[in-house]
Amino acid sequence: MDLLGMLANKPRLLALGEPTHLENDLLRLRNKVFRQLVEDEGYRTITLESDCLMGLVVDDYVTSGVGDLDDVMANGFSHEWGGLAGNRELVQWMREFNEGRVDPVRFAGFDGPLETAGPASPRPVLTTLHTYLANWLDADLLPCTSDALDDLLGSDERWINPATMMDPTQSIGQTANAERLQQIAGELAVLVDTETPYLIAASSREDWQRARLYARTATGLLRYHYWMADQSDRRIARLLAQRDSMMAANLLDLVDRGPTLVFAHNSHLQREKSSMNMAGANHEWWSAGALVNAHLGEQYAFFATALGTMRHREVDTPPADTIEGVLYAQDQQLIDPRTLTGPLQPRVSPWFGYAALDPAHLPSIDGIVFVKDIKPA
Incomplete structure (x- = not known):
């Protein structure tokens, strides 16, 4: 799959987003893309939406063989993502590729140490x-x-008191x-x-x-x-913005190594402003992708992944008037967003863990990678 063939210039930071987490089909697609970028285009770093400090454990292993693979998977990823087969396969391939090389591929997390229950x-x-x-x-x-x-x-x-997540007075x-x-x-x-x-x-x-x-x-x-600890109605938006600001700072530092692939949720990589309904209110902030794009310009490229069905999550055949519905009927894997014309409606997800593409964002997406059917992990 030639993502770079759709671009006028080779970007310093190539972003591949996913519309949901924890699906090995999406991780294996990412692995395939990264291998191609490494072998054919000279990319040498991949960075994931995982704790940047824990990621050092993975980088030491893939570059120098430090540690045991099981321990690396247990201690090198946040959000329990080390248990996913697709991530284990990525780490194994990187270690095998690096054996005996003087120009190793590198691994990095670019998220802060911010687990779901709260910050470290x-x-x-x-x-x-x-x-x-x-x-x-x-x-x-x-x-x-x-x-x-x-x-x-x-x-x-x-x-690390978990009560602070809902009660700022505890912070x-x-x-x-x-x-x-x-x-x-x-x-x-x-x-x-x-x-x-x-x-x-x-x-x-x-x-x-x-x-x-x-x-x-x-x-x-x-x-x-x-x-x-903030008690204003802007607390959630400020927390979300601070997280993405930390992400963006890490990404901007990583590109100094050379061309880099970043893999994360679409919402963290998009150029448009992000939004989330939480605690009875809508919160908006600039994503890491939007911040990085402001710095890198055409040296940043964003490919969003879309999916057709994920039946184990009750995500069935998409309506024909949605982005996903049009792509499901065409059955193509790599799509130029400019070819998607006509009135398109946002797809409504029956499952909270999946976010469909917003038709209003199409002009700011460089390409769409479409996966027709996601199988259970």
Whole structure:
């Protein structure tokens, strides 16, 4: 399937979206696309909608063989996605491809450490960043000692309290200690940037790049905790926007490695504004794709995946006047959105976990990948 053949230029970031999660048919299609991009087009990185810090475990394995495959699948993915066969097959192929190579393919997560139940404690990322800088810089350059940092962080249970998801008064994200931690994270991030020449020479470029990842994640995670404590009617929209902002920052950093394939939900990769009905209100925010597109322009390309049926989820044959209905009748796998003309209606999904394509978004989609029938995972 020649996605790049539909584009005038080879993008630095090629986005392949999916309309639902947890379906191996979609993951195996993604794997096929990535293999073709690697072997024929020189792509060397794939990044998934998974925890960016956990993804380092997968990257170490596929590049250097560090660890055991079962442990990597258990500890290298968030949202329990390590249990999906399609993801395991991707990791296995990447490790086999890299054996004996000097130009390995790389793996990355680009989501924040934000599981469904709530955000992670900032302790691991802040202490790792502080330790890295303390190993190479004079102590008087650091904003605090490790003991002071530990005291400010306090108990992890307070940070990961699941009650904060529905009750902002339970969050500690706007306490005096949290605000001081935001300041410290910002100062540590500045040190990573201002001491770049020395840090690369003293440690390595790879270690410095990881420090930048920890710095971005620390500042972003503390901002997410800040909005967890917000009691205004904009709280949900701010949380959604903060998550996608963290995603976009990671994507923009990854493209410096070279041409990259990103795989995530369509809603995170689209150029249009995203929206969600939650807690009795409609919330809007700019997706990671929209943010990245604003920076990269034509160096960003977005292919949305659409599906016909997913009968195990009660998603049956699509109505003929929807995007999916037209594609179901044509039975093509790769479609130019400009060929879909005439009045089209939005498809209404009977299952909350599937989002059909919005006809109003067609002008901002570079291509549609259509899967006619999804079989149970």
